[in-house]
Amino acid sequence: MTFADFSGRSVYHCHILDHEDAGMRATIQVAC
Structure with missing residues (x-):
């Protein structure tokens, strides 16, 4: 398994699609 920054x-x-529709989905900004 390879990991990278x-x-x-x-x-x-x-x-679970019902969970996504209820808001358990988002875009996040990752900073290293």
Whole structure:
């Protein structure tokens, strides 16, 4: 498994569609 630094926008979310519709999805800004 390879890991690398990441900076920029990323999306985090729940994989249950009803949860996504209820707001468990967002764009975040990652800064390293």
